[in-house]
Amino acid sequence: MNVVSIPTGAPFLETLAGALIDSLTLADDIVLLPTHRAGRALVEAFAEAADGGTLLLPRVLSLGELDADEIAIRTEAEPGLADDLSLKPAIPALARRLLLARLVMQRDRRIPPDRALQLAGALARLIDEVQFNRLDFSHLETLVAEEFAEHWQETLDFLAVVTEHWPAILEDEGRLDPIDRRNRLYEAQIALWRRSPPEGRVIAAGSTGIMPATADLLACIAGLPRGLVVLPGLDRHLDDRGWEAVEEGHPQWALKRLLERLGVERGAVPDWPEARPA
Secondary structure (H helix, E strand, O other): OOEEEEOOOOOHHHHHHHHHOOOOOHHHOEEEEOOHHHHHHHHHHHHHHHOOOOOOOOEEEEOOOOOOOOOOOOOOOOOOHHHHHOOOOEOOHHHHHHHHHHHHHHHOOOOOHHHHHHHHHHHHHHHHHHHHOOOOOOOHHHOOOHHHHHHHHHHHHHHHHHHHHHHHHHHHHOOEOHHHHHHHHHHHHHHHHHHOOOOOOEEEEOOOOOOHHHHHHHHHHHHOOOEEEEEEOOOOOOOHHHHHOOOOOOOOHHHHHHHHHHOOOHHHOOEOOOOOOO
């Protein structure tokens, strides 16, 4: 696995740009960053590093904002990937909320429209949370102790809006939930790169892989012949006992979980060679 870290204290994007700019094949590279804003900042960092000189930039792409409808990761070898996937478009947030609100009111006609919209928002967030973690709604009836089963059944009846009716609505609309669509695009990109690795470098920088599908994509990139995952500020000061004690809520938790997903020990991750703390 090709994994490095830019130390805490070093300006991340400036260090990344400085480390990449001397490559003779920079224009053939793909750089993936967590957000569009980070991508724009990296382009500015490249411009500063070039110091007025001519520079052919790599393809700087975003892993996708949480509310984005899609990602657009392609390779030169197969530029029509997104079209070939034949994935349905993501349903817009407002349309989804209105459709869910209509389902809620059909479920219980006593619910006024404003309350239905509130419940629809909660249902949309639940859908996103389940799909973000790549779970599903099966076996919900087994999650609650027997003494609460009656009350839980009332909740299950309400959640039938999602578990039974919402998939059919999406099918009729010819749409997918946004996070479900992104998961599918990531899966397709992973399959493509494993089948046909890009000739240029693929560098994923700054992501901690909080989203399981993103962690899988990072694992794919780290395993490519010319892939590289650049972590942001892996802690070198914690001793082994302290590292083992890192739990959810700790600033290093996401990085620890990602390294576990990648099957890489913390001590095996070198600092980015050109990185120097400011």
